[in-house]
Amino acid sequence: MGGHAPGREFDGLAAAARAALVRRIGASGAWDADPGWREAFEAVPRHLFVPYYYVGVAGGYERRWGESTDPGARERWLRGAYEDTPLATRLRDGELLSSSSQPSLMADMLAALGVEEGHTVLEIGAGTGYNAALLAHRLGDDKVTTVDLDPEITESARRHLAAAGYHPVVVTGDGARGVPERAPFDRIIATCALGGVPPAWVAQSRPGGRILVPLATGLIMLTVPGAGHAEGRFLHTPAYFVPLRGTGRPGGEAVQLGGVPRRAREDDSFRFLLALTRGSLDPQEAHALWEQEGRPQRERYGITVSGERQWAWLDDPEGPYAWPLPS
Incomplete structure (x- = not known):
């Protein structure tokens, strides 16, 4: 650490900023389904997981750093760490590689997971380690x-977790393969976007387990009744995540929306349908379906995984109405 490590000077400010964040998340209703998460968010210091991060400014990004020599800059870093916003933590050539998710979205996802005492959880995408700390606290x-593919990410996550006093198992490996040596899991949660559900996750789930995955700008909650089978619906919550590394970008090239009215193009529920049916429906077909079915919201859609096949519906x-997904 440098000579300006944000030690005790910021304890009071950090505690106040964390309490304000907890109030904001509570007001959003994120914990209504499982109030037990409030205590985890009160206890885990997010600033220890983002020793630096980047904020968008005109023409690019500005780095905020907890060890800046300028006390004002250190305070901006600390306050920013407790804003209810995603924080860019790794960039390469201006492209976002990793981020710390928006805390209220994390709270939504954790509450939806429905964990109980004694449950084992696999998190795909270690990120900064903050989400793993919340899980470990609970x-x-x-x-x-x-698990994360990038050894630099797992190493820094391990370091952040230890600094905050948590020691979950951090694995460097391909998240799409799960972590068979630690299976079976009661819950699997991904914090990166995918185009389909890796069969390994279904195989590594206990019967009755749940899998929560960001997919097509939404969150799909699957229940695993038994071997090789999973099914569930999307939550109402919009969700935008960095893609799982090693899988290629979900979606690929931009879609041509010629002929689709602007009102639809700008509608979140239509954009979700476009993302979900990419490769199966062209935008005009998707638009006709969306209008005909009363502009359905996310929670009317679901996914089924059956052996090697999986489809959205x-x-x-x-x-x-069913569309194949890549497995």
Whole structure:
């Protein structure tokens, strides 16, 4: 650490900023489903997981750093660490590689996971380690495994976790393969976007387990009734995440929206349908379906995984509207 490590000088400010963040998340209703998460967010110091981060400014990004020699800059860094916003933590050539998710979205996802005492959880995408710390606070270090492909990310996550007093299992590896040596898991949560559900996650889930995955600008909650099978619906929450490294970018090239009315192009629920049916429906077909079905919101859609096959659907897994997904 340098000579300006943000030690005790900021303890009071950090505690006040964290309390304000907790109030803001509580007001959003994120914990209504599981109030037990409030205590984890009160206890885990987010600033220890983002010793530096980048904020968008005109023409690019500005780095905020907890060890800046300027006390004003250090204070801006600390206050920013407790804003309810995602924080860019790794950039390469101006491209976002990793971020610390928006805390209220993390709270939504953790509450939706429905964890109980004794549950084991696999997190795909270690990021800064903050989410793993929240899980470890709630369930205990030995119940939490987090995996990331990038050794620099897992090393820094391990360091941040230790600084905050948490020691879950941090694995460097391909998240799409899960972590078979730690399976089976009661819950699997991904903090990166995917185009489909890796079969390994279904295989590594206990019967009755749940898998929560960001997919097509939404969050799909799957229940695993037994071997090789999973099914569930999207939550109402919009979600935008950095893609899982090693899988290629979900979506690829931009979609041509010629002929689709502007009102639809700018509508979040239509953009979700476009992302979900990419490769199956062209934008005009998607638009016709969206209008005909009353502009459905995310929670009317679901996904079924059955052996090697998986598909997205509207209203009913066996209904007329179904689209294959890559596994």
